[in-house]
Amino acid sequence: MINGKEKLIVAIDTDDFDKAKVLIDSLEDSVDIFKVGLEQYVATRGKTLDYLKEKGKKVFLDLKFHDIPNTMKSAVKAAVRDNVWLMTIHVSDFEGMRQCAEIAKEEAERLNIEKPLIVGVTVLTSLSNEDLQDIGCSYTAEELVIKRALLAKKSGIDGVVCSAREVDKIVEVCGDDFVTVCPGIRPASAEVGDQKRVVTPADAIRRGAKYIVVGRPITKAENPKQAAIDIVKEIENA
Numbered sequence: 001m002i003n004g005k006e007k008l009i010v011a012i013d014t015d016d017f018d019k020a021k022v023l024i025d026s027l028e029d030s031v032d033i034f035k036v037g038l039e040q041y042v043a044t045r046g047k048t049l050d051y052l053k054e055k056g057k058k059v060f061l062d063l064k065f066h067d068i069p070n071t072m073k074s075a076v077k078a079a080v081r082d083n084v085w086l087m088t089i090h091v092s093d094f095e096g097m098r099q100c101a102e103i104a105k106e107e108a109e110r111l112n113i114e115k116p117l118i119v120g121v122t123v124l125t126s127l128s129n130e131d132l133q134d135i136g137c138s139y140t141a142e143e144l145v146i147k148r149a150l151l152a153k154k155s156g157i158d159g160v161v162c163s164a165r166e167v168d169k170i171v172e173v174c175g176d177d178f179v180t181v182c183p184g185i186r187p188a189s190a191e192v193g194d195q196k197r198v199v200t201p202a203d204a205i206r207r208g209a210k211y212i213v214v215g216r217p218i219t220k221a222e223n224p225k226q227a228a229i230d231i232v233k234e235i236e237n238a
């Protein structure tokens, strides 16, 4: 049986440190991996990240770097110093991603720390096929995700962020050692909100997602701890 806690990443999307601390403290027995994203990182200047590390939690730094190769590479180099477990860039051009993979390895070796996994966001889970058409892209979300996953793999980064709807195809073309991180997860009874390509925790695991990311269905629940426990059980029963 799989250990659900090794698959679940909880997104701590709040705008200040005290709120994040209350959430982390209430979830610490049921959750091992936490995601610090743009809102939380900018609001606390990384304080939450330090708090999670003090607690011995695995940290996913989700800042989704997307820029010219030199800037992406420099940002990754600086972020490696935070000594996190996993971090995001956007799937961009081959050279930008290749340089990110290379600098992460070099900087981790120089600091004598474990290299963080670098994963590239393929197509945000809040985007539908219609949204892609609106921004001038003629591919479907699935076609674009696969195309980008293949390029990400070729560049040497460790994996991708995608919807669990695409994960089985990614495993097929990129292999199952290529990391798949899947947000847009909604238990059957949860509100979808701004997410478009949603999947339940159980379905995501059945389709082969290596990790699932859950934010509001846990953090905005009446009892976040119970919501996390229920999702861990759903993963284990899948």
Ligand SMILES: O=c1ccn([C@@H]2O[C@H](COP(=O)(O)O)[C@@H](O)[C@H]2O)c(=O)[nH]1
Residues within 6 Å of the ligand: 011, 013, 037, 121, 123, 124, 125, 126, 161, 162, 183, 184, 185, 195, 213, 214, 215, 216, 217
């Ligand atoms: O394609 C993506 C990439 C990142 N995210 C992030 O995951 C969480 C999801 O939160 P929910 O509250 O469960 O919707 C959030 O931090 C996003 O920034 C994503 O949703 N989709």
